[in-house]
Amino acid sequence: MNQRNAAPHIHLIGQGVISSLIATHALLAQRPFTQYVRTQRTAPTMYWLSGENYALPTATVLNHAVAGTKRMSGIIIIPTKAYQVANVLTDLQNLIADDAVLVLLHNGLGTHETAQALFPKHTIYAATTSMAGYAFTTTTDTLTCIQHTAWGQTQIGNIQNARSANDSTQDNTLSYLSTIIPELHHKTSILEALYTKLAVNAVINPLTAIHNIKNGRLADSEYMMTMQAITQEIVMLAKHKNLSLSYTQIWNIVLGIVHATGDNYSSMHQDITHGRRTEVDFINGFVVREAQKIGLNVPENEKLLKHIHILEERL
Known part of the structure; x- marks a missing residue:
């Protein structure tokens, strides 16, 4: 070429x-x-x-x-x-x-x-x-x-x-x-970049859809512990895949995107708002499926997956 x-x-x-x-x-x-x-x-x-x-x-x-x-x-x-x-x-x-x-x-x-x-x-x-x-x-x-x-x-x-x-x-x-x-x-190593983006999407998309908020609201203290737990689960999964991802680095990227896109609605929020199917099965759902294969517990991602599925069933 x-x-x-x-x-x-x-x-x-x-x-x-x-x-x-x-x-x-x-x-x-x-x-x-x-x-x-x-x-x-x-x-x-x-x-x-x-x-x-x-x-x-x-x-x-x-x-x-x-x-x-x-x-x-x-x-x-x-x-x-x-x-x-x-x-x-x-x-x-x-x-x-x-x-x-x-x-x-x-x-x-x-x-x-x-x-x-x-x-x-x-x-x-x-x-x-x-x-x-x-x-x-x-x-x-x-x-x-x-x-x-x-x-x-x-x-x-x-x-x-x-x-x-x-x-x-x-x-x-x-x-x-x-x-x-x-x-x-x-x-x-494109997988490291893809897992980093996966972490961003797994945190921001479902939480903004569930709570019906703009991205920037996730900077409020009430969401911090949940966001950190979701991030930690994905970093643990990435390590099982032999990917070199740092929790601190990924967490800082997540927070940076929250602030940089503070006035935006996430794509998953927009999908739920407009009655469309979301990509949750390829975001949090992917995390859950891959974790199950290796016996890793990812309860926060499981909760988000179930919650978004409930919202989708109401569409």
Whole structure:
């Protein structure tokens, strides 16, 4: 994949916030890209953080993505909800070329094994990002708009190499991705970054959803002990996975995110508010399942998982 000689096509599954943020970066960088949806819809208008507005191209319906024997080649980025990933990967099985590269970009953990099982010969990356935005509709119509709210950093690492891949191929892929994803940082141990993000999500998302509060309220003393216990459980799990995570470091990151996003509502809070399924099974649920495998007690994560499930049943 040589950036100078041939620009690989970027395939973005879904047209949600993260997909559309990356699509806008690709648009501005003049990189070829396509977004894919299950049903046809009007493309969103992007309200960029710097003040400009951009209209994204109409997305392609995934079932119609490939005509004849031609398959999707290039870089396929999957920035969907975690619970959608397995279905997306199944849909892609007969649609992508042997040289395609997969990038999983979502909250939570538990999908990597599915990707590796379905695509054992492909290069697969996992990534986590702090770039952000939110979807809304204007008061004058029902067209979807997306407000960009943070540039953020994205951490990415390899979880599976294609048999034909080499260091040069990986360097070219990451170099090209850095032209459409700002502040892209390669991690040789991506699992440490993913577990760090898991801790942040496992603390902030369910507590703000359960108590119906903005992120910043978690800085109140009444939530401190619960937050610390959730964090400690995830650090213990990470240590059982031979990951070098420091409780103090993770706790400081959690508190930093609470303060930095103090005026925001978490994604899980918004899912519950708008009657949508949450990603709790891939956040606190992942912690509970992995802990059960090794006989580790994680009572705080179990409580949060059960509580969110109760809220979901009421939707």
